[in-house]
Amino acid sequence: MRHGFWAKIKSTAARIPFAEDAIASYYAAFDQRTPLRVRAMLLAALAYFVLPLDVIPDIFPVIGFTDDAAVLMAVLKLLSGHVTPEHYAAARDALARLKNRPD
Template sequence: MAKKITEEDFKDINMDDYVKNYSEDSLWDKVRNNVSSIGISLIYKAFQLYYVAQSDTCPTKVKAGIIAALGYLISPIDLIPDLIPVVGYSDDAAAIAFAIAAAQAYITPEIKRQAKNRMREIFGDKMVDGLDED
């Protein structure tokens, strides 16, 4: 059984390096080209983070964490390389989960709607059906 990834696993990683990987175009390209590996649910969470970071109500410190997590998702070289089948995105999922936890207070129904609308634009309605809207 694979080891559960915790925040402790990231303590020796310089997240500033991953901020440098981040750009909107890189994010869109990464999800378009890797949807089956990343998974639609993780992409939905990443898109929520993207839209939270665009929000004026989100504090700068939270935005910085979001950008680092999205940069981590974009980077193929990280704690567990993305090219490893099955587990390659598990560390990315953990980084996104930590950022979601920090940003939770700023994820409004409008943010979720924006994330789903962007997903529909990229993947179509069928891929988005069934995602949680609460």
């Protein structure tokens, strides 16, 4: 899951507007302070993002990630108090490192 998540983020971060939310959710899901039921829901949403089987295949430009975004945003709305400013700060740092990384 971890490798698949980072591989997907690296290949799609420039194309998806919810990259920061996805990474913040990832950090919250692996944070031991996050309650187990919250972690499970976040991991399920992230697995949907990572897995190749999708309602709308990600190969379609623009609309391909709408279902991924919808699932992640729904889970984030339900669990918003558990994805903390710390998780978002770590997500912004990770995105900055990805953008500054030579390919």
